[in-house]
Amino acid sequence: MDLQKFIKERPFLYHLTSERNAINIIKERTIYSANALIDMTGDQSLERIKRSRRIIHQEIRIGDNLFSLRDQKPISEKALGKCLTDNWSVGDFLYHLNDRVFMWPTLDRLWRHFNRYEQENPIIFRFSTHELLDANPHVKFCRLNSGATRANSYLGGKPPERGSNSFMPALLFEFAVREVAEVTFENKCVIDGPFWKSSRPDEIFVQVS
Template identity: 30%
Template sequence: MTPEELAERHPRLFHVTEPGAHEGIRRHGLLSTRALLDRFETPAAERERLLTTRRPEAVPLHHPEHGTAVLNDNLPLSEKALRTCLDDGLTPADWLGILNGKVFFWADEAGLQRLLGARMNRGRQREVLVFDTRRLAEAHIDSLCLSPINSGATLRRAARRGLATFSRAKDYRYPQWRKLRGRSDRILEVTVDHAVPQAADFLLDVRLAP
């Protein structure tokens, strides 16, 4: 899938974070949890815990040079539920490690609004960063993946997930990708491995929600 083909269907990508986070993202780029822990020089034992276990609340990180950053919580995810829906021999710790190595974007406004309207987010202020899909995809096409599910949630009937959940966008045309799982799917998440260092170059808008 070319950047143009992805942008034709999803011209904007949306990243949800803590209020005020855009200032640090302009300085450091948009970093995965793994990349943030590296940048903030988190001690090894704490780093391993944060990468492989569920975070029931947001976790602030502090650094004398870089200031403060906040790791998003994993409230929609249950390690117990993960044990019943993971394929390929993956453990919950494995899955959390995969998620923590990626930067996540919602592919459309509908998915974004479902997240913001979820019961656990009601009354909670969030910052939504809006990105230009084509320009971001052009810069990161080699590490850009697509997911048909909310990979960080196991609410209600948890979708099955495994090594094939994240598909390299450049390896498929859109019709091929839709048939990967044996049925017609739509893109729910777009991810980039590790980091988007020049995220400010692709940023179109910063919103506060609700």
């Protein structure tokens, strides 16, 4: 995929999070993956979370700060087990997901995610694609909603396959810009430059800094 074409056609990336996490993101100008946050606690008892499906949001404490790890309810472990490649286990793929920061490349995809969590009054951040990718060259792209395992009638009732090749750098992503479903960053995503926040996709985004 032509990265410059992606930047031109998708000028903004969106991240949805809890109000508590938003405070820490603004303060540190960094978004950390679930695995990175767990490592920062220094609590070995939380290691199991990296390879387990979260059926509810889970709070963890790092120093004086509380962080919320979002639930993974859209994942059916039974369905996931039927569509994995590379001889991966369900735990392997869950670890792979928890190792990433996720962004949505379109308002349409943001709306789908927002509708599920609207009652929780989440915060939405909007970033300049160009500036975010400049600051985070380890970006990888995915052509499906990796955290959902809906059955596909064209695949005999199974979800689309997923595994080590689900997230690819632009040079290896052999699909059109319109087929990018998720933009992801391993471990963390550094915020360099101004960004904006809103409480809804259809409301005005206000500049944070």
